[in-house]
Amino acid sequence: MLSTVTILLVLSAFASVLSAEEFRFSSYYGNHMVLQKAPAKAFVWGYGQTGAKVVVSLSGANKEEQISAKSAVINGIWRAALKPVEAGGPYNLTASQSITNSSITLTDVLFGDTWLCSGQSNMAFTVGQVINATEELALASKYTNVRIFQAALEKSEEELTDLARVEVPWSRPTAKLLGGKAFTHFSAVCWLFGRYLYETLKYPIGLVHSSWGGTPVEAWSSPRALHKCGLMNSQFLVKSNFWENASTKWNSSVLWNAMIHPLLNMTITGAIWYQGEANANYNRDKYNCSFPVMIDDWRMAFHKGSGGQTALHFPFGFVQLSTYHKSDSQDGFREIRWHQTADYGFAPNKRMKNTFMAVAIDVPDERSPWGSIHPEDKEDVAYRLVLGARAVAYGEKNVSFQGPFPTQAMLKQDFISIVFDQGINAIPDDGFFFEVCCSEDKTCESDNKWLPVPIEKCGFDYVLVSKPKCDADIIGVRYLWTDWPCNFKACPIYSSDGLLPAPPFILSITNQ
Incomplete structure (x- = not known):
């Protein structure tokens, strides 16, 4: 006779199988989302019954319904690349599965450019924390074509296929979503970058935020990337930027596994990054390798994961660090700033092609309520990033985006x-x-x-x-x-x- 524990284990395993074969989109997709516009093909995927056929169709925006893609369900997962769609919307995106005659429809889907925003606490710094938060939050509802999505904070020792949790599902921007709890809701740099970019491009922008305060580059890098810089998979302590004499324990690749790898199948335009503080005293002298190699590795992985739809050398913008302690002591920031550029001092350069850099050394904030390492002025940072994106990512002529060198x-x-x-x-x-x-x-x-x-x-x-x-x-x-x-x-x-x-x-x- 089976014990109660055995029965529960069998039922749990059976439930896991059913969950894996439940017909649905992956956690990244949802109503109000922005999919990558033409000339790239937007890549979509989800879960279904192995052996079934899935048809993905698009309707709306004064167009008759058109069959966009077909896919077989293999090992419980279906994947499809849509036909290229010009910027605009809204559309309904419907996936239908044979055998079960199931269908799912996502509504208010736009096509535009999708940017990934990642890094540590200065990227996690929310719109509600910026120096003019009241004015910024009041503007949120006016930018209905700039859509936001945020991954939840999760670690994993293994590469995850899908996000374990979602903090903010695809949404139209609101003051509540942008201004939530400090360092845990939507990124100010990410939002302002998207808002400023929309004012130039005048078509939908999708912002995918996946960052975590106090994190070193090693946690965001795959094992193969770390290996190229002679960095072994290990557990390490990183000095906290929030509390004196405090450290946080991190394992290599845990955020790559949980918060980047699940996003690889989507088609993106590019990425922006604000990180480096945690490496000022950890593997600092390796950062001139670990950071450029992480960029290379992300590019390769997103290109492969999206079936070649994300550009192999997609544009990558980053913020050169601002300041921390106003004293004669050295925090390692001067070295990290240099290493952020692969020791060239500027970007793009021969080692870091198709990149752009926002210099933040001149916007210190000794009186920031969030500590001097977290300046409240994120508007200048985002504006400088957008200048770089306009010049490098979009090839706009006569846009000055680099200071004198x-x-x-x-x-x-x-x-x-x-x-x-x-x-x-x-x-x-x-x-x-x-x-x-x-x-x-x-x-x-x-x-x-x-x-x-x-x-x-x-x-x-x-x-x-x-x-x-x-x-x-x-x-x-x-x-x-x-x-x-x-x-x-x-x-x-x-x-x-x-x-x-x-x-x-x-x-x-x-x-x-």
Whole structure:
């Protein structure tokens, strides 16, 4: 005779089988969603009865119903790529299964561009936390064609096929959804990026938010990506950015497994990323490998998962870190900022093609109620990301999206001339922003070899800084090479229109 426990286990297993064969879309799909527009094909998938046939059809937007795709259910899962659909809507998306004669219809479906937003707490920072939250939340309902979706916070030791939970199903934006509980509801950077982008493109934008505060890049990376950087799968402690002397335990790949891998089948336009704080003191010197490799790996995985519909080299935007402690101590932020660019100092570059970067070093926030590591000004960050997206992702001409970057530094009689790749808006300073390396052994690793020098003169595309008084060789120059170099929007060098700051850099000095 079977025990009660055995009967319950059998019933549980039977229920799992039934659940797996229940005819439905996967958790990512729903009413009000945005699917990727033409020329790409939107990829849809779900669960059904093995051996059945599934027909996916589209209707609405003054069009007669058209059969868009057919799929067989294999091992309880069906997948289909729709025919390309131009931006617009709304449509009804219906999936019908043979054998059971079942059908499911999703309503108010739009076609446009879908962007994935990920990272740690500065990406998780909600619209309700920004400095002008009341005004931003009041605008939400006016942008009905910018739709939002958010994955719930979940970890997994194995790659999940589908999301374990959904925090915000596909929805039209509301003040309640955007402004919810701090760091756990909808991302301010993600929302503002989508809203600003919509104002330029004038067609639907879908925003998929999947981020978690205090997380290192290793948790978001697949094992194969970590292996390429010599990083083994392991459990590690990461210093908390919320509480002093506190750490959080993370396993490698647990967020890749639970919060990225389940999304791979969808077709996306691109991704934006705000992360790096957690790696300032963990595998910091590996970040110039781990971050670019994660981007490469995500691109490959989304391309494969969507049946080739997501571009193999889809555009990837990221935020270069702002600031944390306003003191002489180093938090590792200056190194991480450099490593975020694969040590080029700018993006895109030869190692990180089709990327774009929003510099945030000039928007510190010492009085942020969320701690100085979480600046309240997310509008400037999102605006700079959108400039990058317009130029890199959409190929818009005459869009300035990069601050000035030096092309050469030359030693002259009493000055060092630093020439930039564009016109600059600069002001002389008192010697806290530029440093010059004086070294007898021609190395500059030690901070005590770097001497501060002031800007003496500014030209259309150059600055002259003082030559330091030293008996050793003058080797290099660096700019903004501290964790907190500037006050709010008060760095000394910007683009000629005054909008985009020059990013931190380090550069060898050549003789005249």
